[in-house]
Amino acid sequence: MSRWQPLIITQRWLKGASRDILKTRSGAMIDHFIPSQGREEEIPLERYLDPMPGNVVSRYIEAYSHPGGMVLDPFCQTAVVIEEAVRKGRSALAAHFSPLNVLIARATxxxxxxxxxxxxTTRLGDAPKLGASxxxxxxxLYAxxxxxxxxxxxxxxxxxxRERGLPVEKGYRCPHCEAQGDFPVDESDLETLAKIEERGVHYWYLLDRLASPGEEGRELAQSLLELYxxxxxxxxxxLSMKVEALFSGSPILETLQLILLICLDTCRKLEGEGRARLRPPRSFRERNVWHAFEEAYLQLRALSSKSRLSGNVPPPTEAIVKRSIRGLASSLERESLELVITAPPPLDRPFWALSYLWTGWLLGKEETAVFKPFLRPRSLDWSWYQRGxxxxxxxxxxxxxPEGRIVFILERGGLRQAERLVLAGAEVGLQLEGLFLQPCEPSTSVLLRKERASSYRLSLVKNRPPKKPPSAPRLASRMRRSALEACRKLLRERGDPLLFEWLHAAILKRWSEEDLLRQATLLEGVSLAQFAAEQMEETLKESLEEFIPLDERGEIREDEKADWNSSLWWLKEAPPPSPLGDRVEKVTCQLLQEVKGFQKVREEVYSLFPGLLTPDPGLVEEVLHSYGQGSPEAWRLRLPEAVREEMIALLLRLGEHLGFQAWAGARLPRHADVAWQEGETSYLFLIRQKVSLRDLCxxxxxxxKARHLILIPDERASLLRLRLESSPLIRKRLTESDWDFIKFGHLRSVAAQEEVDRHDLKKIVGLLPPIESAEAQLPLFP
Structure with a gap:
């Protein structure tokens, strides 16, 4: 074992121990998507990272490792694997080639x-500087x-x-007259700014920490300093020089460096721009650095307080090391790991450029060497990512x-990243065992975005070498048939039009199950990624005979050049609608009667929808809020109101008051509870505690043929809005057939008014009616 390995042991670990210590794992194999439970605290630089949720990591560690077994996170972004492994009685090591990732994980x-x-921080603030603290x-500087x-x-x-290269407004709160807001700068503000030397000693000091004169990266370093x-x-x-001078070698140095790292991010010109580009926006905010430092200090102070209130003793920071994959491979024993679980690095050149800048700034030039391959002029594309x-x-x-697994957890991953991880695994003899997916937002709200985020859970296992593949044409034909069947099966099972992400995942899973990807790796002179992409493209072209691409309104897309990624996919000869959401709603209501606690019911629901039957984002939570009540620990089914007779009486009285002939009883059409009639115009009302989309169809x-209005409990409206947002065909059908909704509460409020006209009534129609929104709607009642 290497010199640093004994420090990482959190449980007894015997060199050369038998692989037969335990034959049965602690938990059952995971066959469904495990959603994040979220967290209250904010992780530093979280908008660039993709931290793994603690509850997800915990479940995979429990399922795929033994007590005393070894777990590795080779691309750590936080210390979550260390923490969860220790709680489960496993040994753990977290590593990353990036010094910044290691700093974040160790410091937190x-x-x-x-x-x-x-x-x-008080000592730092009181330190002398040019006759003042x-x-x-x-x-x-900001006076x-x-x-x-x-x-x-x-x-x-x-x-x-940006174009003028000067500040135009200043934001403050005056303690004397209480004036607050943004106001034009004046000459004194520009004079204060002019006193600061742009290329002073501080500038050259920092530039030399990144690259020496004539050294590769000097020009890039200069351009990055322009971000401030x-x-x-x-x-x-x-600030950074004073921290280094006062606290070098101190145990608290990493904490102060983390505070500085947060400031380096929030005080640049790109603050608020995310990770899409390095070019500053046309207008940007220059933050007061000391105020930003105080905010970052308070953030870490709150994290420290919460950590200590939990009563948990954290593992040693020596369990987190700066190591490349090659370094790990040379330091750890062969076949010593039961589980590798990690969030792989994204293909994000701007963030690597910022990491290079911030690493040199805080840690010195020697630590920046690991970023040089990411910063060279060559393009970082997906082929490069797959090779790496x-x-x-x-x-x-x-x-x-032999029985170990590699698990990738992507909370905000993209389709291409997930695909390249699966293909890379196939190239090295790993088979995709589990692929679970959930888009981060409902389908129609993100359909037209070029970049969409989804949560992926990928698990890969060692496998035997593949059989000799058939010829390339025969293998291509098999892959297309397999892909078409996978798409057809998933569309029928889920019962709703789907984003391409779902079909893409179904195809990858089927190809892996039938060992087609690994067979493709043996084709001579063929790129696996290109070959797989060609078969997927041909499959989708052939699928147009039985599938239809839809836009966000549920209209069939006629444009042959339409991007596959910008369509929802559905069956031309669709069976009677049976949306997955109806089944999720029914199961959740049943579990609310049997299981107590919001999170427990949520976990149970997800476990009952395996594979690619993951509920749509937010659906389970919305059902729980719609039908449940109580504290999170004692969440239970809310008993429905006995309102049918009340609603019928209100509708009869209101209809007559508005000049309609109103009645209820045997003469009504099927499903209707109350009718209003005026000449050729008729309105039918349905009173329902719950509405499934299958029943609605x-x-x-x-x-x-009539205007139909469904009366529903107030708490059901948000759920129905979410359901219909993900079901454009049903939403389109409702609009064309003149169906809509009214909440119980709104009907009561209108009926209670002394003076009511038809204009008042139209304000309460809809799942988000005009009475709740500033947006006007067309008149409903003439």
Missing amino acids: LRLPPPEEIDAA LREHITQ TSCHRCRNPVVADHFAWD TPRNLYALVN TAAAMRALTRLLR RWVEEGP
């Missing part, structure tokens, strides 16, 4: 007590005057115009026990 794993963070020196009372104030931010205004660059460099991932998997596979099919 074992934060000092709040009082130690307080003392360190560092706190005062940095704060005065200005109130436009109203002219008293001195400190700006929280300045708004800049001269004032913020000066303030941040002075395959190399990493090949090394990790040698560390896995049947009612529309069987109902006479």
